[in-house]
Amino acid sequence: MNKSLNIRRYTQRDADAWNAFVPTSGNGTFLHDRRFMDYHSDRFEDHSLIAEADGKIIALLPANRAGDTLQSHGGLTYGGLVTGPAMSAELMIETVSALYDTLRASGFKRLLYKAIPHIFHQYPAEQDIYALVQRGAQMVRCDLSSAIAIGRSPKFSKSKRQGVSRAGKAGLKVTQSDDFAAFWHILTARLGDAHGAAPTHSLAEIEQLRGHFPDKIRLYVAGAGGSLQGGIVVFDCGPVVHVQYMASTEDGRRDGALDLIVSRLLDSVYSGRTWFNFGISTTDGGRTLNTGLSRQKEMFGARSILFNQYEWDLS
Template sequence: MSSLSIRRYDRSCSDIWNAFVRDSKNGTFLFNRGFADYHADRFEDHSLIVSSGEKIVALLPANADGDTIISHGGLTYGGFITDSRMGTALMLDVVSAATEYMQSAGFTRLVYKPIPHFYHSSPAEEDLYALYRAGARQIRMDAASAIRMRDRPGFSKSKRQGAKAARAAGIEVRESRDWRACWQLLESVLSSRHGVSPTHSLVEMEKLAATFPENIRLFGAFSGADMLSALVMFDCGPTVHVQYIATSPAGRDAGGVDIIVDHLLTDTFRDCIWFDFGISTLDQGRVLNEGLCRQKEMFGARSVIYQQLELKL
């Protein structure tokens, strides 16, 4: 392997970046520049392209925050994106070259959010070993809940009854493009229960869903034309992720979320490998929202981890 070179990403590289992500063993559509750049005005992009000669061997989606480089501050996860050619020894060289670049660029700290293993299409944890060798330490751990579909447990009794009652009441699950109706539900729930707003605005979500219609999908529980409950799904291929859950009081009483989850697990996404409900933690992972976690576990999900590492440069 010839010596590695590092260059900073710019928009002229978007096509080759997206092509590498598409063919990688651990990249998802979140790393496509059409998604990653939707909030470019809020994050100073400092993504890196690692090459050997003329061939790209790794990408690092990242943003700068003062003297800290973060992979990635605007995404659920970041980390080195690699393809089937990546091996452990090569990754040691990649991390060494990348840290040298970061130091020369004036960074003193790397915050690294590795892609969770359940989003990999084939094993891709070379980065964790290489960062350990470089002296990285774990600074955050978030408990998420996921289902491995090949041995999916059943629902709890109450969730089974909820889905059954919804069917008996004539509630139907349909895929929808009515993002406005969904956001009305979502904003009401988040505001009343948590005093927060959705990560994405309605305008942002409508734009992203139009750009990635096969990846960003909305499923609703309907009584006639009325959307009672909704789940926003990020379809990442072998893994699907629940990005948002929203329901009205009527939807909660009718088992709207229960019937949607049942439909997704037994029909729409039955051939997926992982079904990820996302994290249930607060305060940088130090507090578990036990009620939220319990709800996910009642669908058969169990704990998986999202982690963050820090490397002093």
């Protein structure tokens, strides 16, 4: 056992060191930056952890306390151990062993762990799953996402190709926009009418986050003659371009506005990236697939990616 290995709780004094580590990691994205995580700090009792060896950070665990459970941060879709290039399989086994001791000493009885899906990795970094399963963790939830392998996935379906063609004939143009308020009006109406739901982020929250990450959070819209017909908000996560929101007006649905935006993003704006992720299509803890939603994504050429969660009984 590495005697210099230490796991301690994150404090605000660690923010700069934490944020400096994330972009050097093999599997972290800007969602793990404290400026992103802390925008909703009032909703969670943060209990993030830092693992160090020889006084240097080797891993971060974004997390919050929920009673006697430590859970991968509730404000993140994924948030397992963020690891750097020094993290080997052997060191991860030691890190997980030290994590067990630390959590037990802090009174935790279980860990709920949202692993970072492999498409977000700069290089393979799944040693955390191996080490946890080796110690008895079990997969308790499996959500299905849909992602396009850019340049390598199946082609658009006939209806999506027709949508792109209609958009061109209607004179729609795709541009990057700073007018999040106009898009949020369309998004809110669409989610309310179709699903009785609201965006995860309020307009004020998304504008705050974009202020912190102007190069990572972008809005692309399609319209003609000053009329906005649809838009897509993307989160730039390095190898992955993640679609956070997409919505269109009735005219936009008729004219293929979203088909055109996706086509342009894949063909030009993000053609050099690896993955274009549409997000999960499951509800009820992953047990129910929204087949209509997943089919829409598959018509763009997307195929299935898993977002897995694990439970580790510490008692």
